[in-house]
Amino acid sequence: MNTAIHIQNVSKKLGKRQVLKNVTLDVQTGDIFGYLGPNGAGKTTTIRIILGLLEADSGNINVLGQDIRLASTRMKIGFALDPDGLYNTMTAVENLQYYAEIYDVPDSAARISKVLEMVGLSDRADDRAGTYSKGMRQRLSLARAMVHNPEVLILDEPTAGVDPTGQIEIRKILLDIARVEKKTVLLSSHNLDEVQRICNRIALIDRGEIKMYGELKDLRQKMGRSSIVVEVSSDISESLIDNLKQQNRLGFFDYSSNNFFFESGEGAAEVSDIINYLAGQGVKIEKVGRREASLEEMYSTILKEAETV
Ligand SMILES: Nc1ncnc2c1ncn2[C@@H]1O[C@H](COP(=O)(O)OP(=O)(O)O)[C@@H](O)[C@H]1O
Numbered sequence: 001m002n003t004a005i006h007i008q009n010v011s012k013k014l015g016k017r018q019v020l021k022n023v024t025l026d027v028q029t030g031d032i033f034g035y036l037g038p039n040g041a042g043k044t045t046t047i048r049i050i051l052g053l054l055e056a057d058s059g060n061i062n063v064l065g066q067d068i069r070l071a072s073t074r075m076k077i078g079f080a081l082d083p084d085g086l087y088n089t090m091t092a093v094e095n096l097q098y099y100a101e102i103y104d105v106p107d108s109a110a111r112i113s114k115v116l117e118m119v120g121l122s123d124r125a126d127d128r129a130g131t132y133s134k135g136m137r138q139r140l141s142l143a144r145a146m147v148h149n150p151e152v153l154i155l156d157e158p159t160a161g162v163d164p165t166g167q168i169e170i171r172k173i174l175l176d177i178a179r180v181e182k183k184t185v186l187l188s189s190h191n192l193d194e195v196q197r198i199c200n201r202i203a204l205i206d207r208g209e210i211k212m213y214g215e216l217k218d219l220r221q222k223m224g225r226s227s228i229v230v231e232v233s234s235d236i237s238e239s240l241i242d243n244l245k246q247q248n249r250l251g252f253f254d255y256s257s258n259n260f261f262f263e264s265g266e267g268a269a270e271v272s273d274i275i276n277y278l279a280g281q282g283v284k285i286e287k288v289g290r291r292e293a294s295l296e297e298m299y300s301t302i303l304k305e306a307e308t309v
């Protein structure tokens with residue numbers, strides 16, 4: 001797998017606010033990557049940094065292995081942001097022509113009619129953008145992002161402000177674009193349901209920090225599993241992990257910086273067995289708890305917390 005967008009330890013302060021804190025994630029070629037988070041989490045800031053519209057205070061970013069400041073990199077990226085930058089007094093075709101010239105698109109008339117068809121706007125091609133509904137504007141922005149046939153599409157909340165039917169249309173278009181046109185897509189969204197419908201990989205950002213990152217199906221599986229969580233204060237060594245893996249009866253299935261996760265529920269090990277085993281291995285135990293979270297539960301907790309900040 002090749003990395004399409006690489007973001008490593010990116011931090012950014014805006015005014016007095018630390019808006020991004022060591023954000024690290026990779027978007028792989030062929031992903032429809034969902035950048036999920038509540039309003040104010042830092043999605044747009046990250047996207048602006050990827051696009052080179054804003055400079056990070058620290059960290060590394062590249063797109064397709066290239067520096068974003070190079071014109072040759074920018075040619076390979078299409079993006080749609082809010083505000084959409086469409087000219088209200090120009091027709092859809094004229095808006096696209098304008099961008100086709102900037103990007104020096106060969107055979108632009110044919111490409112423009114193709115992208116309009118992709119987004120279902122062929123029959124409205126000669127109407128002014130100012131007469132478009134929000135959903136149509138979002139689709140025209142998408143067409144514009146595609147006009148120079150980029151490899152990577154970066155879309156900031158592509159369905160925001162669109163009614164439910166319009167959202168469904170846009171999602172379908174995005175899936176088609178990714179599949180048929182073989183584009184890598186990074187989209188941001190505050191809507192978990194949307195991300196689950198169309199994305200294969202996700203990152204969840206909350207108050208500038210990545211809280212979760214990976215294949216959607218792995219995350220769902222992991223989150224869906226209720227577990228016993230043992231928090232430790234000693235270092236987790238590789239040999240300890242190996243030993244734990246061999247103790248099938250304990251139901252060990254994952255670990256993070258200072259937590260061990262064990263299966264819970266019917267047929268699972270007794271908590272006392274787990275603790276005794278870990279203690280026998282010289283592990284210092286801080287806390288033992290249970291986790292019942294699903295992805296939905298976790299996200300709704302984050303949304304509630306975000307509202308109160
Ligand atoms: N120019 C700015 N100056 C100060 N704070 C800003 C500025 N732009 C955005 N912020 C703050 O940065 C945080 C993240 O914003 P943003 O990246 O737009 O979040 P999202 O796109 O996830 O809603 C918010 O708390 C927002 O208020």
Ligand SMILES: [Mg+2]
Binds near residue numbers: 043044045156157
């Ligand atoms: Mg935003």
